[in-house]
């Protein structure tokens with residue numbers, strides 16, 4: 001029997017469509033009634049024929065029933081088919097919205113392929129499940145109706161039929177849950193397959209360079225084999241259920257025919273009644289197969305609904321209310337309270353990635369001036385990226401607070417904060433589409449002139465903005481990412497410098513842009529290059545999640561050991577490249 005919690009989850013998905021479902025049910029019942037009446041009217045035709053009565057009326061009723069039954073059936077089919085697509089679309093829309101409103105870290109914790117499978121294949125399972133409840137009610141009513149009418153025709157034959165139904169039913173009730181279990185396992189394997197495949201394709205260069213194609217391929221094929229094993233098990237169980245049903249029905253037809261013929265020979269049964277009864281026996285297959293199919297669809301739909309429902313545990317960023325719109329922006333405008341002060345301030349900020357892990361940064365006190373270039377340096381794992389995540393509100397402080405223009409982050413909406421920042425990721429992803437699409441990503445209304453200006457700024461003036469962004473070289477991609485951030489002159493530029501070596505042109509372009517931007521706004525870099533560090537107006541040294549020291553290059557070089565060692569390491573790296 002269906003798990004009540006899972007059933008409730010599925011019902012929640014279906015609830016908004018209850019009116020259409022009710023109409024579908026009524027239509028289904030009407031089509032059912034027409035089907036149920038047909039054998040009785042056939043008997044009427046036969047009786048009228050054998051007793052020489054007028055045939056016109058019963059034949060007209062029979063033809064009418066067939067036509068009306070077919071028309072209602074068609075209407076219901078189309079209605080339920082449309083509803084199923086609508087339900088899939090609703091589910092997909094709500095999951096996609098949920099993903100894009102999710103907290104970055106919550107989303108990144110899950111394999112991307114699995115998140116994709118939820119949208120593509122799990123929602124598809126809701127398709128069949130959407131009509132299954134109505135199908136079950138219809139089939140149940142059809143089954144009971146058929147049995148009652150059989151009883152009206154002949155009780156002895158009904159008793160024979162019922163014994164066959166009980167045997168078939170007992171077999172099915174034992175086997176059906178196994179279909180659900182096997183299908184759930186198959187879907188989970190498909191989820192793992194998606195996750196593994198996505199991750200491996202993303203790292204295809206490493207996979208090939210490590211000569212791990214076969215190994216990695218085999219591992220993913222293993223997931224596909226798991227999926228196949230479970231699906232085959234489901235197919236076997238389904239086949240068994242069907243065979244039992246069909247054999248049971250065939251046997252009962254033979255039994256009923258034998259018993260019926262014997263009773264007719266004794267004069268206990270009219271031949272027309274036997275014909276009508278046999279028509280009902282054949283009709284019985286309809287509701288029985290419908291019950292099986294719908295129960296299977298319901299099982300897999302409930303499993304899918306449960307997996308989709310589990311996505312509710314992905315934390316969401318708060319809805320984008322804008323307190324400044326109600327409070328009046330003038331009070332907090334840079335020109336009022338904070339015009340001269342630092343643009344960003346961190347006060348005693350401690351943050352961690354989970355309740356059971358040590359804080360990634362602790363007690364950070366920092367000020368980012370409104371103008372100039374602030375470089376952050378520190379060993380790997382020191383907390384540099386975490387600091388950026390905090391500034392971008394991908395992560396919230398556990399203690400302490402961050403202020404923008406003197407006003408706590410909590411009083412700004414996420415969108416307001418991010419609207420003031422431009423961010424260049426270390427891995428500089430380009431998005432699907434042209435170079436121009438990529439550049440307009442933050443400001444979709446940017447003009448062609450603005451695009452050209454910003455391309456010139458990053459020394460990509462010869463490049464056609466209509467080209468696909470994926471055709472660019474690594475260095476060009478970095479410059480595109482920088483250009484995307486520089487379009488419309490951001491107030492605060494956060495730049496996570498690439499760790500990989502870049503060509504001289506890209507390095508010079510990045511440096512020029514930083515310098516230009518720092519002359520009128522704030523630039524914060526996570527510096528991985530000596531030139532960037534030397535170029536900075538002030539440097540912050542992070543170690544083990546704390547601010548270890550801050551100052552100018554000259555100060556820090558003479559006073560801070562760690563800084564001196566970091567700079568020496570960068571100097572060696574820079575020298576290596578020069579002579580490479």
Ligand SMILES: Nc1ncnc2c1ncn2[C@@H]1O[C@H](COP(=O)(O)OP(=O)(O)OP(=O)(O)O)[C@@H](O)[C@H]1O
Nearest residue numbers: 105353357360378379380381382383384385386387
């Ligand atoms: N998503 C995450 N979940 C859990 N812990 C994390 C996560 N990201 C970072 N950490 C941990 O937080 C600490 C600081 O990491 P962070 O990425 O901020 O360092 P980093 O200075 O940017 O290092 P790198 O230069 O290597 O990028 C590390 O101990 C790291 O293991």
